[in-house]
Amino acid sequence: MPILNFMRRPHNELEREGRSAAEVQRDQHEPEKTCPNCHKEQPLSRLWANGNVCSCGYHFRMSARQRIRFLTDKDTFSELFADISSGDPLGFPGYAEKLETVGAASGERDAVICGTAKIGGTDCCMFVMEPYFMMGSMGAVVGEKITRLFEYATEKRMPVLGCTVSGGARMQEGLISLMQMAKTSAAVLRHSEAGLFYLVLLTDPTTGGVTASFAMEGDIIFSEPGATVGFAGARVVEQTTRKALPKGFQTAESLLEHGFVDAILPRSRQREVISNVLRMHSESEGRDAE
Amino acid sequence: MTAYERVRTARGKRPTGIDYINGIFDGFLELHGDRRFGDDPAIVGGVAWLGDKPVTVIAVEKGHTTKERAARSFGAPSPEGYRKALRLMKQADKFGRPVICFVDTSGAYCGVGAEERGQGQAIAENLMTMMSLRVPIISLLVGEGGSGGALALAVADRVWMLENAVYSVISPEGCASILWKDSSRAEEAAACLKLTAQDALKLGVVEAVLSERGLGQPAYYAGLRARFLAEIERLEAREDLTEQRYERFRAFGRPESV
Numbered sequence: 328m329p330i331l332n333f334m335r336r337p338h339n340e341l342e343r344e345g346r347s348a349a350e351v352q353r354d355q356h357e358p359e360k361t362c363p364n365c366h367k368e369q370p371l372s373r374l375w376a377n378g379n380v381c382s383c384g385y386h387f388r389m390s391a392r393q394r395i396r397f398l399t400d401k402d403t404f405s406e407l408f409a410d411i412s413s414g415d416p417l418g419f420p421g422y423a424e425k426l427e428t429v430g431a432a433s434g435e436r437d438a439v440i441c442g443t444a445k446i447g448g449t450d451c452c453m454f455v456m457e458p459y460f461m462m463g464s465m466g467a468v469v470g471e472k473i474t475r476l477f478e479y480a481t482e483k484r485m486p487v488l489g490c491t492v493s494g495g496a497r498m499q500e501g502l503i504s505l506m507q508m509a510k511t512s513a514a515v516l517r518h519s520e521a522g523l524f525y526l527v528l529l530t531d532p533t534t535g536g537v538t539a540s541f542a543m544e545g546d547i548i549f550s551e552p553g554a555t556v557g558f559a560g561a562r563v564v565e566q567t568t569r570k571a572l573p574k575g576f577q578t579a580e581s582l583l584e585h586g587f588v589d590a591i592l593p594r595s596r597q598r599e600v601i602s603n604v605l606r607m608h609s610e611s612e613g614r615d616a617e
Numbered sequence: 618m619t620a621y622e623r624v625r626t627a628r629g630k631r632p633t634g635i636d637y638i639n640g641i642f643d644g645f646l647e648l649h650g651d652r653r654f655g656d657d658p659a660i661v662g663g664v665a666w667l668g669d670k671p672v673t674v675i676a677v678e679k680g681h682t683t684k685e686r687a688a689r690s691f692g693a694p695s696p697e698g699y700r701k702a703l704r705l706m707k708q709a710d711k712f713g714r715p716v717i718c719f720v721d722t723s724g725a726y727c728g729v730g731a732e733e734r735g736q737g738q739a740i741a742e743n744l745m746t747m748m749s750l751r752v753p754i755i756s757l758l759v760g761e762g763g764s765g766g767a768l769a770l771a772v773a774d775r776v777w778m779l780e781n782a783v784y785s786v787i788s789p790e791g792c793a794s795i796l797w798k799d800s801s802r803a804e805e806a807a808a809c810l811k812l813t814a815q816d817a818l819k820l821g822v823v824e825a826v827l828s829e830r831g832l833g834q835p836a837y838y839a840g841l842r843a844r845f846l847a848e849i850e851r852l853e854a855r856e857d858l859t860e861q862r863y864e865r866f867r868a869f870g871r872p873e874s875v
Contacts, residue, residue: 416820416870417811467870474867496764498787498795501810502822505786506869508765509772512744513863520749536786538737539725539765544745558737558765559727563791567727577732587735 447602470507495535550579634676640838657698673709725766753852
């Protein structure tokens with residue numbers, strides 16, 4: 328009874344009526360993601376194996392921990408300042424509950440992860456923002472952790488790699504979140520004045536108060552392809568000016584054209600280029616250092 | 618007064634940047650342009666005498682009449698405005714002149730050109746550079762203090778606010794429309810955001826709230842002049858100005874104070 332065939336589990340590949348082994352992986356329990364660019368559906372495992380990049384080149388968003396695994400040498404990442412968590416400085420209605428739900432859903436305490444790691448054998452400090460925690464918005468904890476990381480890096484004379492993704496300042500923390508822009512900028516300045524290297528990797532989306540502070544303060548600024556990077560939100564600009572936005576407005580490619588990023592770096596080249604540029608700025612290691 | 622009434626007052630008819638400059642200083646000489654791209658009429662800057670002391674003055678100017686206001690983009694600075702301010706501040710640093718800023722903006726200008734010319738980068742550079750100036754900086758918020766666009770002129774040793782000025786990370790309308798999808802709940806959002814001068818004082822974001830009694834009168838400006846002079850004298854006596862400024866901003870949102 329061919330109609331009951333689906334109930335039979337195949338015992339090995341040869342039984343499966345000539346289908347390829349790759350097709351076998353596509354079982355119905357594996358979640359798939361549709362690419363917003365080419366509309367192709369792909370199993371998550373294949374996306375992950377490809378650094379969360381679609382075969383058409385579209386870069387999917389990455390959680391902070393996934394990005395750290397992707398960029399750093401195996402087992403070299405050591406987290407710093409992990410125990411700092413958010414308060415509710417203004418007593419903003421609904422904020423405490425929101426922090427709790429988002430924290431439980433994302434498994435993170437706030438929207439940035441800091442630490443030290445090796446990339447291609449070179450030591451660096453790094454912070455990676457978390458898109459799945461209130462869209463990487465910057466409140467006191469994000470500001471404090473990034474500031475501490477720059478202070479730590481200045482003391483240890485280490486370079487900093489920062490991967491940004493943020494909707495901007497976290498409005499539930501009001502003026503305290505606004506002040507984080509000045510606080511982080513001050514720490515970046517001290518690190519810079521000490522002659523140390525700060526590399527930024529902009530990822531989708533980087534906007535608002537983060538763009539107007541540490542995201543734009545790197546010695547070298549890279550961006551992932553297609554990332555939205557800007558200060559004011561595109562929708563707000565459109566509503567204010569009541570004009571259609573130019574094609575490619577606030578994309579990484581447009582920033583490159585206008586001179587605000589150094590290069591666009593697809594994930595396939597990130598490890599190689601970042602480790603190379605870190606080595607060029609390394610104080611202790613030469614070109615051939617492993 | 619409720620928080621939102623203060624917002625309305627801050628946005629309403631009151632003296633603007635140029636009024637403060639003319640009232641407080643002598644011999645103001647306006648200096649134009651960012652030496653990069655253009656001159657932004659939303660920011661007025663230059664050199665002037667504060668008593669017998671030369672100072673650099675930078676003010677957001679909103680304009681009074683409809684025509685003036687339109688010409689000055691309603692006091693919303695473009696990247697060129699921030700870069701002009703940056704140029705004048707570096708000049709002040711070179712010649713050892715204190716910097717006085719008057720802040721009154723709903724926020725940085727929101728437009729295609731401003732974004733393409735790096736609004737975010739311009740603000741970021743101001744935040745960093747103001748932190749490094751070796752001369753005293755005092756910022757006075759005289760009306761609206763809108764988000765990063767205001768902070769870009771307020772990384773100072775002393776930040777003061779007039780009693781009806783407001784200082785906020787986002788406009789109450791913007792906050793209400795993002796949080797509750799309803800910009801008509803701005804009044805409620807204004808109260809939540811803690812944006813009044815008294816709130817800012819409690820949070821430690823400003824050092825002083827100045828009474829508005831006699832606002833716009835010659836005696837009021839004379840009072841401000843005396844206040845600036847006294848504070849600049851105190852600040853100039855310090856040797857660790859940049860260290861103190863670092864600590865001032867470093868203190869916001871330390872875990873123990875969160």
